[in-house]
Amino acid sequence: MISAAQFDKEIENIISNAIREDVGEGDHSSLACIPSSSKGKAQLLVKDNGILAGVAFAQRVFEKVDPNLKLEIILKDGAPIKNGDVAFYVEGASQSILKAERLVLNGMQRMSAIATKTKEFVEKLEGTGTKILDTRKTTPGIRALEKWAVKIGGGENHRFALYDMIMLKDNHIDFAGGVAKAIQKTKDYLKRNNLDLKIIVEARDMQEIKEILNEGGIYRILIDNFNYTETKQAVKLIGDQCLTESSGGITLESARKYAECGVDYISSGALTHSVYNLDLSLKAM
Template sequence: MISQEQFEKEIEIIITNALREDIGDGDHSSLACIPISALGKAKLLVKDNGIIAGVEFAKHVFAKVDESLKVETLVEDGTPVKRGDIVFYVEGSSQSILKAERLVLNAMQRMSAIATKTNEFVKKLEGTKTKILDTRKTTPGIRALEKWAVKIGGGENHRFGLFDMIMLKDNHIDFAGGIDNAISKTKQYLKDKELDLKIIVEARNLDEIKQILACGGIYRILIDNFNFEDTVKAVNLIGDKCLTESSGGITLESVRKYAQCGVDYVSSGALTHSIYNLDLSLKAVD
């Protein structure tokens, strides 16, 4: 995964770009009717049930818009919330609060939905050794936010992008001329470039797992679209030679059964691409 410094840079880029996109040459609605000296206070109101996420991100946004804005946090990231709860108060320039409002809401609603969905998977896995992973099936431009939300919900992050881990999937293998070629070329590439990256290889059947194991030096085998019976066989075949990961259409209803097959990880794109925003609003306080 990326370093904390890289992650913070990603968050800064997201905030800068989002504010540029939304504010443009000025928030003319506020400028037209609210004095620049006006002070106000607003509350982040929960209108749904779930896991709250994005509180720390909201603080970054408010500070970017106006360092003088003060935030009083009542509920921390990762906390279960219900309709009617107040997450925080923000106080200061009315114009500044309104500039930050939409970005804060858009981000927190999506992040909270992802954290909520992730937490549902985490609960299904309780009592097993299996951990839930996200994927690269994220919204372009805000991957850092969505992966942050997965962590808040109790899940773990897969690689951040194409650059921080090697993952040889079916197309890589086919284009490279087979598993042996794909893995041997990858190992040579890493040696030539002096890169220290972990290698994950996708397997489509038990025979491919045998081929991957014969090559050695693999961090994790992705057991893709296997049924339960074959997943058990794959796990037994792999043993402690490397880590295991199940993926491919795994749902809340089936995730525990895959975990009971003995895999170390289950990855699901549904954590980030199949969610509905948690309903939140920022309301002025008299």
């Protein structure tokens, strides 16, 4: 996994690029009708039910836009929210508040939706010992925000990108000439390049699981598109030789049944690619 410093840099890059994209040469709407000396106060209003995420992100946006803006936080990341709640107040230069408004809302609405969805999976899996993972099926350019939101919702992050973990999937296996060859070539590659990366291998059937176990040295086997009976058999075969992960079209409705098969993890792209933004609004007071 990437380091905290790397993750922090990703967030900083997202904020800088988003301000560049949205503000450009200047917020002419505000510049045209609001004096630079004007001071104001606004509140972040919640107009939906769910889990709040993105308050710390909003803090960083306001700080980047104008370090003199003052934030009074009422609700923290991870707090359950309902229609009518106030998450925070922001006070300072009116032009600065308006310049940051859309980026703050876009980020928080998306993050809150993901945190809410993740929390639903976490509650569904409660008591099973199985943890919910995100995937790389994220919005290009804001992956760090979306994975941050998964953590806020109580889930865990899978690998961040292609560079921080080895994951051999069906196409890698087929192009390499089979699962055994793919693993052997991967181990040689890591040794040759002095890399210390965990290896996850996708299995499409029981035979591939046997081949993976025979090669050894695998961190986790991805039990992909297995039904419940097959998943139980796979978990029994793997035992404690490595960790297990179920994936492939697993929904909120089916997640617990897969967890009850004994897998360590369930991964779901739906956490990030199938959510509707929560309704939040920044209103002047």
